[in-house]
Amino acid sequence: MAVLVADGDRPREGLQDGQARKVVDVAVGVLVRADGDFLLTSRPPGKVYEGYWEFPGGKLEQGETVEQALRRELHEEIGITLAAVHPWKVELVDYPHALVRLNFCKVFEWTGELHMREGQLFAWQRLPVAVRPVLPGTLPVLAWFAAERQFAGATHTSE
Template identity: 75%
Template sequence: MSGATLVADGDRPREGGPDRKAIDVAVGVLLATNGDFLLTSRPEGKVYAGYWEFPGGKLEAGETVEQALRRELHEEIGIVIAAAEPWRVELVDYPHALVRLSFCKVRAWTGQLEMREGQRFAWATLPVAQSPVLPGALPVLDWLAAERGFPGATCA
């Protein structure tokens, strides 16, 4: 974990007070062979609807990060992933929830992308053209930029 908590929309009040528990979320950073990465939009009816993010979802009781990621990516976008490579963990304090995002790189999967929740998708490059980007996804763009030797802005 990076150590510092990323505070999203810090000017807005927090729901649940200062002692709220973190919600664990598995997140897939799907990487194509050409280096592009998959972004999906948050569906209508969800908090931050229309914002771009990396796909994934909440862990259910007893699930590991990889199990949750496999389930969520199949349910949400219709693919079956091969290995999920644990990468980074980030704690993000949103007004509606405190979330612990466990990011995994995914380099292989089967099936065709099927946006099962009405979301949009884009294969993106740096700097990303999609906007707005969910605050919890911004560190990933920075990490990808650092790995690829692209210092500076990661959003167009």
């Protein structure tokens, strides 16, 4: 089971050597179409959490920025080229296999057709999502979307 770690919390200590667990930085693309639907992809066969649904992305390589990694990963994994990348939120998730810092970026424009190059599936979704199971690190984004929708609804009703 994954644990979401609040900003400022220290990672739990490693069990073998007493050292704090190393944080793995991941760039995550939250692709949003003009109609408000967002893209979820399934974890590929053979990977941890195989079949779970998530926002696409991947690990930063040595010397890469979040944006560079996101552009590379989404081209490699799903065959698209991103236009503007909008850094959004950061969430630390403590999975049993890794402590992961998820750097979420919103993307509203891209070129190319979706090609799932790692055997994964994809689905355009809106709240509430229909696909299951959802990766724990994806849940905060769904909550942020719900909060944005609630705020937008409240703003429109007060005008």
